[in-house]
Amino acid sequence: MNRKIEVGILGATGTVGQEFIAQLSDHPWFTVTWVGASERSAGKTYREATPWRLPVPRPDRVADMVVERVTPGQAPKLVFSGLDASVAGEVETAFAETGHVVVSNARNHRMDPLVPLVIPEVNADHLQLLAAQGTSKGWSGGIVTNPNCSTIMLAMALAPLRPFGLRQVIVSTLQAVSGGGYPGVASLDIVGNVVPIVRGEEEKMETETKKILGQATPAGAEPHPLVVSASTTRVPVINGHTELASVALETDPGQEALVRAMQEFSGRPQEADLPSAPPRPIVYMHEDDRPQPRLDADRDGGMAVCVGRLRPCPVLGYKFVTMGHNTVRGAAGAAVLNAELLKVDGALA
Amino acid sequence: MNRKIEVGILGATGTVGQEFIAQLSDHPWFTVTWVGASERSAGKTYREATPWRLPVPRPDRVADMVVERVTPGQAPKLVFSGLDASVAGEVETAFAETGHVVVSNARNHRMDPLVPLVIPEVNADHLQLLAAQGTSKGWSGGIVTNPNCSTIMLAMALAPLRPFGLRQVIVSTLQAVSGGGYPGVASLDIVGNVVPIVRGEEEKMETETKKILGQATPAGAEPHPLVVSASTTRVPVINGHTELASVALETDPGQEALVRAMQEFSGRPQEADLPSAPPRPIVYMHEDDRPQPRLDADRDGGMAVCVGRLRPCPVLGYKFVTMGHNTVRGAAGAAVLNAELLKVDGALA
């Protein structure tokens, strides 16, 4: 590759926007040349506008950029959106209408049947929905989304089990506070405590999982018939969502075959050797006390989903633990991988 | 009551033993007159022998007692056992054989069909098994146990649902570190982290729940046919186990009726106005972010079980959150309530 592709960040000053800056700081294919944020930040340098909260230093090159308003026009064709849901819907549509390819982490367009909701290892073929965006919506650009941070860890672990017939899943989450943004969760609510709800998250897990595991058709995405029941909690962990899942399958290939299916699972990112792809999408851990957020969330740059404790569930059939880095694999890294997929599969031409 | 009943504590220096001392320090019916522990502590004063780890001061009266070896003989008839499982089996049997009534928190005898495993609000009638201990085992005393700390929060929440036919439960736990004793869980394992297993706990929840909800028969306890699947985790919380449960019932009385059944649930401790009984065994909380360990574990002196978020589960039928104080309702307080039940129901005569 001779020249890097210029990209913009919508919502660059927020928590997810900062993650985009960090993820893209040394990216071999993409280079951030445009940062957009709200009225309040526009006109300031990125340094002034952003209370940087990541444990890696803010890249100097970006720090000196002037923040623009999040309106189409000057921005590069490819933009990443870390916008807040309160504005993402309209802003992303405006960019798509004017020829931009929006790779979004926001929830607003995820459940639109014509918008691909993609985990590249699981449903790379859903990108075909982009074509319908042009014909049905008249957009000259398009929108591709990644799932909610909790959905990704579950959907990735379920994907290798699809051949055995996914029927039902009951999942409980123990979610990290970084998922709530900044300032987000109040320390008084979470130091030495558990909050037994993450508002809005259960609905997302119950619907997004079905869309991702479903089929892309010319008329739009058709959800998988799987039934999902989610219970979500917040725990005093910085990064790494842990999820306890029980699953009912149509056929029982035996415990070892299921573990093997997870270990051998691979997809388009691994095949195409995408820069952000982990060697294996799922790292299966045999120690009975793993995965753990502190020890395993950063595995493969935070892009691996770690699974362990696959064993019989007396009620549904099997149960296991799945865990991954919620702001990398579950947010900014997920979007970057989507953009890499777009590039190799021609959608950025 | 003119005179208090003298009681002894087996394993008085350990974590549960300390809780017994604290729970009994101002008890209206019982007074600690004997403290027993291992060889290593015997002969020392309780003050010397015990690294006191509770946020309430160590009662001076007990602090000055000399610790005895945990052998029957000098101990009062009624003894509470906070012994470690590595020794509890034999020691408790020795006490029961020699006429002591052992109210135990240890796991060793819990699943013996002739040993009552009791939550007084749920299965007070199981005390009838004590009679069979004399005839079958030849004990002149007896053993009564309380469940594992995780089992209690689940079994209490399920009890009011029994009339609707309990069929299946899938439960995920987020357990406090005090459940692991002292020193117990290493801080490196749990600060800002989740450990996705509490070893041995899943089996206990899956079997003890069935025994408690089952029937006492002349031949021993007969487990309830309910199928339980448990996934357990440890979280950085000091006190208060949070559990997320999905339940399948034979009949569906509707969400409101289930909440009402929980709110109106009551049992022998409330009827007999036992000193340690909470006004209601279950405090149902309507706020969607409750119960929480920090805010609710101490409710009613730590003896209430707090339930919230009862709502439909797309897979099994209903789901809810249950939470309670693991070292009070889940351990020492549970045993004290058992002893109070024994007293009013004649078994201490």
Place this chain on the structure above:
Amino acid sequence: MNRKIEVGILGATGTVGQEFIAQLSDHPWFTVTWVGASERSAGKTYREATPWRLPVPRPDRVADMVVERVTPGQAPKLVFSGLDASVAGEVETAFAETGHVVVSNARNHRMDPLVPLVIPEVNADHLQLLAAQGTSKGWSGGIVTNPNCSTIMLAMALAPLRPFGLRQVIVSTLQAVSGGGYPGVASLDIVGNVVPIVRGEEEKMETETKKILGQATPAGAEPHPLVVSASTTRVPVINGHTELASVALETDPGQEALVRAMQEFSGRPQEADLPSAPPRPIVYMHEDDRPQPRLDADRDGGMAVCVGRLRPCPVLGYKFVTMGHNTVRGAAGAAVLNAELLKVDGALA
């Protein structure tokens, strides 16, 4: 006492206001009959207006009260102020001008030479400044303040050392998150972390300590010549500020005499047996790993200051650890004790 004194709460819905409601719920002398808050809450019931965040249930009696605007008039003569510093200055003055006695936890008037800044055990005599408020300011009521939460733990520990000539103190704090109010400190900043500043707190400790330990004169409070240097941090603790102090004295009575001075320290609240007074203002702990927030912050209902590890400091002379409950002894409980002092010493007549 035949009838309780009616009291009002300014800023009743906030964090400190909630603490006032909790502290006063069973008070033998005072009864809350009026709750005031901002425009936004006025007209609602206290239940509706307040996201209750305390581990004790909200008293039903207060929950049903209608919240008033914080303007003088209908409020009882005695009011407690938990107002935010952004409004406390003007509102408290308005109440004092119109005959109310304002017992305030806000910082705004603390350093006014005519406003008593009182720890009842340390400088009860500073209440004499109230008289000058009438003559100099023309207030028909008055304002009494308590110190910042960090100042109290230090000033209380220093008070018994006054006879030996306080010259210099260097203090480092490890402050609990409840001191930051709600939502206050973001969880991302503090879970598994330390923030090496609590903004504004170092200045308060360095000036308030001198005023409290100083003299009340007809012309106003005259600060103690002691020099104080404070470094403040926030740590992931819910309640209980820990402080490490080194102190230079004019005379050296020896380590034992200093410990004895702390243990024997007592003041007007103990003498008058005020309802909120701890038996001893300072609990000196001999174990080398105490005091600790988790084990000791609730000592004597949170009103004791716990001190330990008094030992030589190679640089200044002596060093020790002081710790207390920041929202009880350090805020609402401090104000309630001030009000009790006002009552017994005639200032409420």
Place this chain on the structure above:
Amino acid sequence: MNRKIEVGILGATGTVGQEFIAQLSDHPWFTVTWVGASERSAGKTYREATPWRLPVPRPDRVADMVVERVTPGQAPKLVFSGLDASVAGEVETAFAETGHVVVSNARNHRMDPLVPLVIPEVNADHLQLLAAQGTSKGWSGGIVTNPNCSTIMLAMALAPLRPFGLRQVIVSTLQAVSGGGYPGVASLDIVGNVVPIVRGEEEKMETETKKILGQATPAGAEPHPLVVSASTTRVPVINGHTELASVALETDPGQEALVRAMQEFSGRPQEADLPSAPPRPIVYMHEDDRPQPRLDADRDGGMAVCVGRLRPCPVLGYKFVTMGHNTVRGAAGAAVLNAELLKVDGALA
């Protein structure tokens, strides 16, 4: 460099030993070819013998090695010691006597006047003491030590201030739990809590700092006349010791000059471009809420010491915050840097 230098690890299975394995896994100069541990582990593979607790995967190459007993003989000339203090003294001496160069993190030999206690940026010249070990002790090898994890963060920050005459320091620490090894600090002691002592640590800081900043003479190390007073605490942080220091200097060059001295500070590792050397030993941070363990402990691979908030101290002159990664810069990384220094300065010949 054509071939890597073979090194051994004494105490390879413990916490510090694991850090050595991790630090050396891709080292350009050194390669681990020998792992030694106690009787209990000897004969097992490193994989079997070690409960790996680091967030990076255990290197496969080392995992397959067989653990040897920690006796000299087969081990390479250069060995790193992560031995527990209970055995380090004798074992390290045995290795030094038999020709090994021991680069130790253990405390046992640190205060021996003939053993260099080295922070390469601060007192690289102390390596000259090695010569005296041969003549005075008759060792054919030698021992070099690095300071206690708390000492390093302080001594590094003080080193640039030496030109201004160091007279007195009062320091308070907030230490991470990883400093206590595994299992180390009990979670019940530290979740949501502070422990106001780290036993033994205050003495180490008060003596080691003086030795490091002192002079190496033919007769041994001569401590700096600086007086140090340390107060230590443990806080619920995984990695990163935060320290609050006040310092008295002989001359006052002004605040800016002190900051500049820290920023410009550099030493032998930077000059020789040692592989583990950070670009600058001290990263001075201008934001008033930095450094923080979560955000800054990993700076420059955990080898930078981060300093901030340098400002006047009303008692001693100046105060500041210093923070660094306790198991990297404060332990294994410190020893590796010492070994790199030994290599370039000829002592490994």
